[in-house]
Amino acid sequence: MDFALSGESKMMVKAAKDFALKEIEPVTEKIEREDALPDDLLQKFAKARMLGMMVPREYGGIGSSALNVILVAEELAKTASAAVFVMALNNSIAETIHYWGSEDIRQRFIPSLCDGSNYASMAFTEPATGSDPTAITMTAKHEGDHFILNGTKRFITNGHKNGSGVFYAKDETEKVTAYMVEKNTGGYTWSKPWSLMGLAGQGLVDVFLKDVKVSQENILGEPGKGFHILLRWIAGERIQQMAFMTGMGQECLNQSLKFAKERMVRARPMTAMQGFQWMLAEMHASIEACRWWTYRVACMQDAGDDFQIDSAALKLFVVPTIQEVARKALQIHGSYGYCKDYKIERLYRTIAHAGITASSTELQKTIVGSALSRSKDI
Template structure:
């Protein structure tokens, strides 16, 4: 899919930022399990923290294809930062898409600057792939709501100043709220010690009698789940794009390695079996990219099969990233299994793209439903 001149210029600017600012710190931040706050303001300077915010509130208001392109390029630098950015953008999308004018004016202009950071709080210890089973509740008390419950796997958990929280307001009713980070009764759990995506800040949250005003309710009572699912369609396209970025990073590093590494008196890139692996890696990466951009194009056009294509894109791109990073390690040989080479980190990072915002199995369910229904 051909990018417009503006989209190509944005792609290049973000790629340059990824190569110059993100890749040099990615390994160190992974080893230290530290989010690189020093680059967050750089994302804001590029208007990326306002990607899903309308222009009247100071945002970039990126079209879906541009949003996918940006996610791919940031992930090419490091998936940890790309994940933090995409979740921040999920939060701003919720306010922009479901908030009233007063709510938009209250939160969006500051969030465009990257501060406060946004978080999206849907998953729970017992309700991941099936959010309808959540147990977090919000009960009305006069002009306030009182929220009780636990959330898990919250990206930007300890960094956020604005939490988009989904809670039950009735037996089968889920509603969406904005909870400020300084709210009394909100406790942030310790950071998860993860296999990959280690530089990304992932925590649990506990809500113990957290009181917020009626003005912090984003959706009509009972409309929160449908709102979440509509937002997650765009989120899945973003995750697919991030998976493509990880795959492209692994492929590029591998191409350079096989040009330099010699065995049997020649660079291993001259060996036919190695070339065949590279051909598969390139085809897999490009397939994920094209399907992701097609899903983004459909979203921009308001196509009724956007969710169908978003799930196909996430399934193909995320599983493709696993395949490409696995082959990258194989072609690096023993070196690929050490932390000295970045393909080991990329392999660990790639796995999460098959899990968050809907596992591969959930994507297959959505795809099949689209065929049968």
């Protein structure tokens, strides 16, 4: 068992730190104000070799690892910016296309996700459901050598930005298939972005497909096997999301330490009081536990092991743990923590999202609990 990061991983962390300071922190206020990310950000990620990290070089990737993606996500997360998800989504969707796609699909869709010219989307949520993929109502009607897709997808990250998306729809057999849909196809329209509590610039839109024609060559994986693709992708997305949470938790501690060292209570810095020292110690221990477990599940993904149950258990632990870290951080800041002038306010709002997206905390309990019940080991 080796807990040391490789030289390459350390370089990635350093590169992510420099990127966050140079490209994200200076524009954070603008992103919050305008609820939009800079147009050139994705290409800057590509230049910094932070896209296509899990796909081979022949498709424009850099053939790195899931571990390095989450190390980058953790470091960028200290900005508490939705910018991290643009990077993470392009990486995880490129990996998914590479894992399941035909050679033709790989060649057509992966390179533009690696060079930052296209935004990837993953579209499964609908107005009536986000947690129950069997209840989706988007239809795909087979006509000759293509399919006609109809229906609405809700809360689709970057659904309005150029590129392609993986859309889940049911054909006449009622089975769910994943289709690669190009966003500039006729009949593809979208709503204005939802206004969110946090994650300014995330760009969540509803997407409306009205008789959208999709070639049968654009089926990702096998027909009727869309759930396998969705569940494996979400499992990977969860690890990235937990890295994002861990990084924000670390920043909560960093900000709290800075504040508590300077803030005087009864003529002494807060850090001199045992009660606050204990809070800081608990925050530190919680974050370390989240960090190492997240790294471990990412390493399972890199080793080709089945990581779906582990990533669900990871989420069950990390979400409430980091939310408690954020609560303590806000408490340490007193009323300043409730003011937008202090970073803790943005961190707290951003941290609130994680129990809902990439499948909810409740569903992780079902995944882990039913796996334990099926287990024959005991």
